[in-house]
Structures are given as structure tokens and as C-alpha cells.
Amino acid sequence: KNQVEQSPQSLIILEGKNCTLQCNYTVSPFSNLRWYKQDTGRGPVSLTIMTFSENTKSNGRYTATLDADTKQSSLHITASQLSDSASYICVVKDGGNKLVFGAGTILRVKS
């Protein structure tokens, strides 16, 4: 069964610290993987998309990695800010154009 599992479920860090969110998937065949950020009370917004051939992609302080062999992705946030407090959702697209959503990681950055 195609699944996307994210860890941790929730995380609290101090402002200015770095953190890494994990996404493991069993989706096959794999097409691409996208990370979304969802602020409280808002819809998700795309941060980055990873295709099979890409290992690393950055978007400002956000860096996503993909290991297609182990079917793992991570989202690294550098020098966290209070505005990074949100839910981060990993979404994998299979070869048949189906999207499989992870349950998300809730990040809270405190001062």
C-alpha cells in the first residue's frame, strides 16, 4: 500500500536553531515529492518539489533532500524564525498521477 510517513509528529525548537523533518514513503512508482507549509488557519503552500534525479534543493532557509534509493526525504530549516511555526506536509506523486499525503509535522518555534 502506498504510504507517506512523517516524523516527528510535532517538534518544539528555540528561535535561531536548526531542525530537520523526515518523510519516508513506500509510493511506487515514484514521480515526485513536494513539501508544503501550512500556517494555522490557512491552506498549504508549496515550498519545494523534488524529482527522481534531484538530491538537494533549497528555497531560502529551507533545504529539501531526497534519497530515492531509500525512499526518504528530509526538510532542513536553518536559523528558525517564529514565522516557521506551521505544519509541514510531505506529498508524493506516483507514476499514475495519484498524490499520497503525509499526516504532517507540526513545528513550533518559540522565543
Add this chain to the structure above:
Amino acid sequence: DVKVTQSSRYLVKRTGEKVFLECVQDMDHENMFWYRQDPGLGLRLIYFSYDVKMKEKGDIPEGYSVSREKKERFSLILESASTNQTSMYLCASSLGAYNEQFFGPGTRLTVL
């Protein structure tokens, strides 16, 4: 900027009521989607539409129907609301079938 708007941010309904959730996008996207989001479960696809008057069932269509009479508008209908339909409902649109989806702010529906 793509804008997806949803008719209500919060909605409280009684069991058995018919409920309409409206979604409008302003970027001429062909594809529109309805999801529900529950804690610990992530987003689950209810229905999607790839053209006017076209609709496809998602993973959890039971108890829901949809309507797409105009390209920019996609409605979700709960024919007879039940308490297990209490959830956050998110609408999204995209240019291609599975390109980046742009989401609305969500409607938090409570069925009493």
C-alpha cells in the same frame, strides 16, 4: 498570484442538514479538488474535477457530492450532514492535473 477562496471559514450545522461549501479560483485552472483534513490523517481527497461538468471520485467520496457548472467554481455538497463529517475542508486548484496545487484557506465545519 493565484487566489482560491472558500465561502466560509467556519460553519456549524445540524445533523441531517444539507450543506454547501463553495470554492472559487481566479486563475483559469482546469483542475479543482476537495479535501478533508483531520488530525493525524493528513489530507484525503474527496472529489476532483478536471473540466466543467466533469467530476471524479477521490478516496473518500461517500456522503459527498460535487458540482462544477463554471470553470472557476467547484462546490462540495453534504446531502445529509453527519457528525463524522465534522472536519476541515480544503479546496485546491491546479493548472495541470497534478501540478502544484493552490489551496484555499479552508472551511472548518462542525456538525452537531
